[in-house]
Amino acid sequence: MEEQGVSRNFIEQMIDKDLEDGVYQSVCTRFPPEPNGYLHIGHAKSILLNYGIAQKYHGTFHMRFDDTNPTKERVEFVESIKEDILWLGADWGDHLHFASDYFEKMYEAAVSLIKKGKAYVCDLNAEEIREYRGTLTEPGKESPYRNRSVEENLQLFESMRAGEVPDGAKVLRAKIDMASSNMNMRDPVIYRVAHMSHHNTGDQWCIYPMYDFAHPLEDAFEGVTHSLCTLEFEDHRPLYDWVVQEVGFEYPPRQIEFAKLYLTNVVTGKRYIKKLVEDGIVDGWDDPRLVSIAALRRRGYTPESIQMFVNLCGISKAQSSVDYAMLEYCVREDLKLKKTRMMAVLDPIKLVIDNYPEGQTEELELINNLENEELGTRKVTFGRELYIEREDFMEEPPKKYFRLFPGNEVRLMQAYFVKCESFVKDENGRVVEVHCTYDPETKSGSGFTGRKVKGTIHWVSAQDAVQAQVRLYENIIDEEKGVYNEDGSLNLNPDSLTVKQAYVEPALAQAGPGDSFQFVRNGYYCVDAKDSREGAVVFNRIVSLKSSFKLPKN
Numbered sequence: 001m002e003e004q005g006v007s008r009n010f011i012e013q014m015i016d017k018d019l020e021d022g023v024y025q026s027v028c029t030r031f032p033p034e035p036n037g038y039l040h041i042g043h044a045k046s047i048l049l050n051y052g053i054a055q056k057y058h059g060t061f062h063m064r065f066d067d068t069n070p071t072k073e074r075v076e077f078v079e080s081i082k083e084d085i086l087w088l089g090a091d092w093g094d095h096l097h098f099a100s101d102y103f104e105k106m107y108e109a110a111v112s113l114i115k116k117g118k119a120y121v122c123d124l125n126a127e128e129i130r131e132y133r134g135t136l137t138e139p140g141k142e143s144p145y146r147n148r149s150v151e152e153n154l155q156l157f158e159s160m161r162a163g164e165v166p167d168g169a170k171v172l173r174a175k176i177d178m179a180s181s182n183m184n185m186r187d188p189v190i191y192r193v194a195h196m197s198h199h200n201t202g203d204q205w206c207i208y209p210m211y212d213f214a215h216p217l218e219d220a221f222e223g224v225t226h227s228l229c230t231l232e233f234e235d236h237r238p239l240y241d242w243v244v245q246e247v248g249f250e251y252p253p254r255q256i257e258f259a260k261l262y263l264t265n266v267v268t269g270k271r272y273i274k275k276l277v278e279d280g281i282v283d284g285w286d287d288p289r290l291v292s293i294a295a296l297r298r299r300g301y302t303p304e305s306i307q308m309f310v311n312l313c314g315i316s317k318a319q320s321s322v323d324y325a326m327l328e329y330c331v332r333e334d335l336k337l338k339k340t341r342m343m344a345v346l347d348p349i350k351l352v353i354d355n356y357p358e359g360q361t362e363e364l365e366l367i368n369n370l371e372n373e374e375l376g377t378r379k380v381t382f383g384r385e386l387y388i389e390r391e392d393f394m395e396e397p398p399k400k401y402f403r404l405f406p407g408n409e410v411r412l413m414q415a416y417f418v419k420c421e422s423f424v425k426d427e428n429g430r431v432v433e434v435h436c437t438y439d440p441e442t443k444s445g446s447g448f449t450g451r452k453v454k455g456t457i458h459w460v461s462a463q464d465a466v467q468a469q470v471r472l473y474e475n476i477i478d479e480e481k482g483v484y485n486e487d488g489s490l491n492l493n494p495d496s497l498t499v500k501q502a503y504v505e506p507a508l509a510q511a512g513p514g515d516s517f518q519f520v521r522n523g524y525y526c527v528d529a530k531d532s533r534e535g536a537v538v539f540n541r542i543v544s545l546k547s548s549f550k551l552p553k554n
Contacts, residue, residue, distance in 0.1 A: 009315040011049075011256055015057065015226055024225040024251065027059030031085065032099075032215065035065050035199070036072035037270040038285040038292040039084045041306070041327070045261040048310045050228055051090035062222055063092035066099045068214045070198040078199065080285070084293040089303050099209075099218050100200040106209045106217055107161065109247045110172060110191060114153045118246050119190065120146055121156035122173045129171075132178075133186050139179035140186045146175065160193055163206045167193050174213070176242065184239045188212060216240040219253040227255040231319065261313055262321040265477045266291045272490060281492065282476070286530070288540050289476040289496050299473070300516045300526025300542035305331040312551075324475065325549035332543055335516065335524050340368040340375055343413065343458045344504040344519040344539075346470055348387040350462060351404075353418060355437045356384040361463060364444075366414045369518075380505060382415055385462035387503045389521075392457040393434050395423065402455035404434060410455040413520065417442035417453060458520045465503040469538045470525070472498040502539075509537055516542060 008016065018024050029050040033039060039047075054061035063085060067073050085092075113119035122145045124132065134140035148156075157172055159165055172191035180186055190213035195206045209217075216239075219227045227240070234257045244252035267273060273290060276282045285292050288299035296306065309330040313322055361383040368375040393404040404410055409419040418436040426432050442448050474496050477483050481491040508517070513529035523545050528538040 010317065011053065011226075011228060011258060011315060012056070014254075014256060015053070018225070018254065019057075023254075026225070027054060027057035028062065028223050028225045029054045029059065029228060030062035030064050030219065030222065030224050031090070032064045032066045032218070033081050034069065034072075034211075035067055035074065035077040035081060036069065037077055037273070038080050038294055040268045040293065041263060041266070041291040041296065041309075042261045042268060044088060044293060044306050045310050045313065046228070046230065047085055047088055047090050048307060049258070049315060053226070053228070059225075060095060061090065061092055062095040062097055062224065063090075064097040064099065064218060064222070066211065066215060066218070067198070067200060068099050068209050068211055070194065070196045070208065073199055075199050080294055084297070087297055087303060088293065088306065095222075097218070097222060098200050099214050100198060102214075102218060102221050103201060103205055103209070105221060106214055107207075109217055110209070110213075111154065111157065112248070113174065113190075113246060114157060114172075115150055116246065117150060118175050119153070119172055120148050120175055121153050121160070121170050122146070122187075122189075123170055125168060129189065133183065134178070136183070142178050143173070143187065146187070157191075160191070160207050161205075163195065165193050167195055169193065172207075174239075174242070176239075182235060182238055184212070184236050185242070188239060212236055212239050213243055216243040216253070216255075217247065220244045220247070220249045224253045225251075227253045229255060229257055230260045231257045231317070232260075233257055257317070259316050259319050261310070262319070263291060263327065264321050264323050265475055265479045265483060266324060267476065267483065267490060276476075276490075283530075288471070288528075289473050298526075298529055299540050300514075300524065301327075301331050302334050305334040308334060323549060325547065328543045329547050329549040329551075332524070332545070332547060335518065335542070337369065337372045339516055339518045339524065340378070341370070341518040341520050342505050342508055343380075343460050344468075344470070344502050344508070344522060344525070345387045345389055345458070345460050345465075346472075346500050346502045346519075346522060347390040348503050349390045349393060349431060350433045351386045351388045351418070351459065352433055352435050353384050353386070353438045354421065354435050358384055360384070361461070364415055378507065381461045381464050383461050383463050386412070386459040387462055387465060388434070388457055388459050390431075393420070393423070393431065395431065402453075403457055404436070404455075408455075409451075409453050410457055411442070411444070411453050412438075413456050413458045414444045415459070416440065416444070460503050460505055462503075464506045466506050466509040466537075468502055468504045468508065469536070470500045470502040470541070471528070471538065472500065472541050474498075504537075504539075508539075509535070511537060518545075521545070 031047050031050045051061045122143045132141045171189045173187045174190050176185045178186050191207050237255045240255050286294035286298045309327050363379045364382050365377045366380050397405040404420045416438045418438045422435045423431050424433040476496040478491040478493045511527045516526040524542040525539040528540050532538045
């Protein structure tokens with residue numbers, strides 16, 4: 001299977017060997033989320049890995065919800081997960097499955113274990129089970145109910161299913177080894193009683209399988225060959241193998257673990273995000289300051305940028321953290337040749353060209369992206385009064401400041417040279433107008449080859465510029481202090497969101513939800529799909545233009 005000149009990661013090497021040895025005839029992978037929250041950037045690695053492996057080996061990819069815990073699962077999460085996965089480009093085709101579809105088969109599997117003497121009904125409560133379990137240095141103690149007869153266990157398990165047992169009164173446990181060095185093998189609970197409605201099966205069931213029992217069965221029922229999961233499941237692999245072997249699958253799936261994707265200074269824990277939502281600090285699981293896939297999509301990240309990021313991170317067994325700057329680098333790289341470069345003034349101050357005829361305007365043809373001619377040109381109105389960024393004028397500039405100040409000349413981007421002649425302040429001493437003169441011979445694209453200027457600034461026409469809300473985002477975490485306080489609470493950045501009222505080119509008022517652009521000299525921006533309305537466009541900053549990340553040299 002080795003492709004010439006292509007390095008295979010350790011998972012691909014294991015799959016290659018399985019195929020060569022005839023263990024499996026084809027490859028089937030799956031992504032199995034629990035529908036108890038929104039997916040985040042870490043899940044993207046698992047999604048794209050499982051889907052990519054299936055594609056590379058011309059196999060099949062399954063999307064399956066591990067919905068065995070009705071206490072935390074909601075239809076909202078099911079729908080959001082499906083939307084996220086399709087947006088990332090992982091298409092499951094006809095292979096959308098739910099663990100709950102297999103509840104009857106799982107029950108039958110549990111009955112088969114009881115009949116083999118490999119499972120028993122236990123009356124110990126949760127605290128007692130923990131006490132009997134032992135420690136890492138001491139073996140566990142056998143439950144006093146461990147040696148019930150097969151007949152009694154079958155009868156009790158049936159009464160659990162029939163709704164005759166209250167929550168917590170009994171559980172079904174696998175009978176393995178209470179002295180095992182692996183705590184997961186010390187007679188784990190495989191079924192519990194929970195009189196709750198399930199989002200998919202309603203009130204059909206009042207007993208539910210535990211994840212460690214259900215998950216390997218789901219893989220085996222579906223013909224999954226390689227169950228790719230993160231390293232925290234490595235200690236669970238002996239139980240995974242025990243379940244599929246004892247239930248009697250001829251070609252059981254193989255579990256392979258890889259390192260999780262950790263991003264520095266981000267919040268991924270569901271309970272923390274839930275609290276941020278409930279406290280009104282963020283406006284939902286898709287708030288652009290979060291790293292849920294829904295939040296990244298709303299902010300303006302692209303599937304291609306996340307795919308690039310996952311590829312750069314690579315696949316390994318070694319746990320490590322990745323700087324958020326690398327994710328930002330990937331979205332810049334993806335957008336820079338794709339997006340029109342428009343002008344938007346985020347902190348406006350008026351610029352008046354005194355020698356430009358009053359009432360006159362002209363249409364300038366501006367290049368949409370200097371690095372990609374295929375994006376063409378657009379028409380923009382130019383006139384006597386414009387808006388420029390406040391930071392592009394200084395009354396008393398420092399050295400190496402090449403923008404506007406009294407007596408200095410700059411180019412207005414893709415337009416004319418203007419020279420600052422004077423300025424006007426309000427009663428509080430704040431500059432409100434900058435007055436300039438322009439040189440009509442210096443029109444961009446006219447072949448002008450005279451004097452040079454060191455500064456170029458962007459602008460919008462005061463006559464037809466449109467007001468828009470612009471949201472600037474920083475990390476929701478105070479990066480200098482780290483993610484958590486000593487008491488476990490989050491170190492929140494009070495400046496994580498800044499809202500500005502900007503002036504933008506009139507064409508931007510027609511942009512639709514999710515449309516994105518580069519605002520020249522400011523960064524990449526996306527129309528907010530949640531809060532934008534007709535006549536009131538809201539832009540989210542995706543990422544600034546400056547990067548602190550550089551690809552390592554080979």
